[in-house]
Amino acid sequence: MGLSSAPYEAAARALAGTPFASIAYVEETESTNADAAALLEDPRFGGHTIVAEYQRRGAGRKGRAWLAPAGSALLFTTILPRAVETAKLWIVPFWVALAVRAALLEFGVAATLQWPNDLLLNGRKLAGVLCQSSVAGTTARVACGVGLNVRRPGADSGVEPPPAYCDDAAPVERVAVLTAILREYSRGLSALDEPARVAAAWEAAAGLPGRRYRIQLDGEAQPFEALAQGLDDGGALAVVRQDGTRTSVALADARVLR
Numbered sequence: 001m002g003l004s005s006a007p008y009e010a011a012a013r014a015l016a017g018t019p020f021a022s023i024a025y026v027e028e029t030e031s032t033n034a035d036a037a038a039l040l041e042d043p044r045f046g047g048h049t050i051v052a053e054y055q056r057r058g059a060g061r062k063g064r065a066w067l068a069p070a071g072s073a074l075l076f077t078t079i080l081p082r083a084v085e086t087a088k089l090w091i092v093p094f095w096v097a098l099a100v101r102a103a104l105l106e107f108g109v110a111a112t113l114q115w116p117n118d119l120l121l122n123g124r125k126l127a128g129v130l131c132q133s134s135v136a137g138t139t140a141r142v143a144c145g146v147g148l149n150v151r152r153p154g155a156d157s158g159v160e161p162p163p164a165y166c167d168d169a170a171p172v173e174r175v176a177v178l179t180a181i182l183r184e185y186s187r188g189l190s191a192l193d194e195p196a197r198v199a200a201a202w203e204a205a206a207g208l209p210g211r212r213y214r215i216q217l218d219g220e221a222q223p224f225e226a227l228a229q230g231l232d233d234g235g236a237l238a239v240v241r242q243d244g245t246r247t248s249v250a251l252a253d254a255r256v257l258r
Contacts, residue, residue: 005023005024005025006025007025007175008023008025008051008175008178010175010179011023011175011178011179011182014179015179015182015183015186018047018182018183018186019046019047019081019082019186019189020047020049020078020081020182020183020185020186021047022045022047022048022049023048023049023051023178024048024049024050024051025050025051025052025053026050026051026052026053027052027053027054028052028053028054028055028056028070029050029052029054029055029056030055030056031055031056032050032051032052032055032075032076032077032145033077033130033132033143033145035050035077036048036050036077036078036079036132036143036145037132037134037143039079040079040132040133040134040141040142040143041134041141045079046079046080046081046082046141047078047079047080047081048078048079049076049077049078049079049178049182050076050077050078051074051075051076051178052075052076053070053071053075054068054069054070054075055068055075068147068149069153071151071153072149072150072151072152072153072165073147073148073149073150073151074146074147074148074150074174074177074178075146075147075148076145076146076178077143077144077145077146078143078144078146078182078185079141079142079143079144080092080141080142080143080144080185080189080192081189082189082192083139083140083141084133084139084140084141084142084192085138085139085140085193086135086137086138086139086140087138088192088193088195089133089135089140089142090195090233090234090235090251091192091195091198091199091235092131092133092142092144092192093116093117093129093130093131093144093235094198094199094202094231094235095188095191095192095198096129096131096144096146096185097113097117097118097119097129097202098113098184098188098198098201098202098205099181099184099185099188100119100127100129100146100148100181100184101113101119101205102184103177103180103181103183103184104119104166104172104177104180106180107166107170107172107176107177107180108169108170109121109126109166109169109170109172110169111126111127112206112207113202113205113206114206114256115206115213115228115231115237115256116235116237116251116256117129117130118256119148120164121164121165121166121168121169122164122168124162124163124164125149125163125164126148126149126163126164126165126166127146127147127148127149128146128147129144129145129146130145130147131143131144131145132145144185146181148166148177149163149164149165149166150165150166150167150172150174150177151165151166151167152165152167152168195233199230199231202231203230203231206228208228208229208230208231209227209228209229209230210227210228211227211228212225212226212227212228213225213226213227213228213237213239213256214256214257215239215249215254215255215256215257216254216255216256216257217249217253217254218253218254223257224241224242225241225242226239226240226241226242226247227239227240229246232248234250234251235251236248236249236250236251237249
C-alpha cells in the first residue's frame with residue numbers, strides 16, 4: 001500500500017505521548033477496515049490508525065457499501081491499543097460514536113446519534129461506524145472504522161439518499177478532526193471497561209428514551225414505527241411499538257430507515 005503519515009504528520013505530532021500517535025496514510029485502498037484487520041493480531045500495531053483518501057470497496061453495516069468521492073470524507077480505521085473483554089465488545093461502536101460526536105462539537109458540528117452505528121446532521125447521514133474484532137478466548141483486539149462526510153462534492157455524488165457533510169454546518173479540516181477524534185479515544189479508553197457508563201452516555205446523546213424510529217426487521221415485508229427506550233445489554237434497542245408492545249431489536253436483525 002505504500003503507507004506513510006503524510007498528509008497527517010501534523011496529527012501524529014499532536015498526538016505524541018498518547019497511545020494513538022501512529023498514523024499511516026494511503027491514497028487509495030480497498031478498505032481501511034480490511035487493512036487494519038490484517039494487522040489486528042500483531043501487538044506492534046496497537047493504537048495504529050490507517051487513513052485513506054479513497055476506498056474502492058468501503059463497507060457499511062450488513063455488507064452495504066460506503067461510497068465517498070476522493071477528497072470528500074475522512075475515512076480511517078484505528079486499532080485499539082488494548083484488548084477488550086469479549087463480553088464487552090458490543091459497547092465499542094457506541095463508544096466510538098460518542099468520541100466522534102464529542103470531537104465534532106469542538107468544530108461547531110452538532111451531530112445526532114442514531115442506533116445502531118450512525119451519526120446524523122439535520123436528519124441525514126453524516127458518519128458511520130463499523131468495528132471488526134479478532135477474538136481469542138475472553139478478550140479481543142478491535143479495529144474501529146469510521147467514515148465521516150466532510151466536504152460536499154461539487155457535483156452530485158450519486159449517493160442516495162443524499163448524505164450530510166460537516167461543511168453543511170461549519171468548515172472542518174480533516175487533519176484537525178482526526179486529531180480531535182483520536183484525542184477523545186485516548187481520554188476515554190478506560191470507559192471500555194464500563195459498558196453501562198458508555199450505554200448511558202450514548203442514550204443521553206441519542207435523545208433516548210422517546211425518540212421515534214422506523215425499523216425494518218430482516219425477513220419482514222413492512223417496517224414498523226416505535227419509540228426507542230434505551231440500549232439493552234448486548235447493544236439491542238429496546239422499543240415500544242405503536243400498539244404498546246415492548247420489544248428488543250437485535251443489532252443483527254434490523255436496520256433503521258430514515
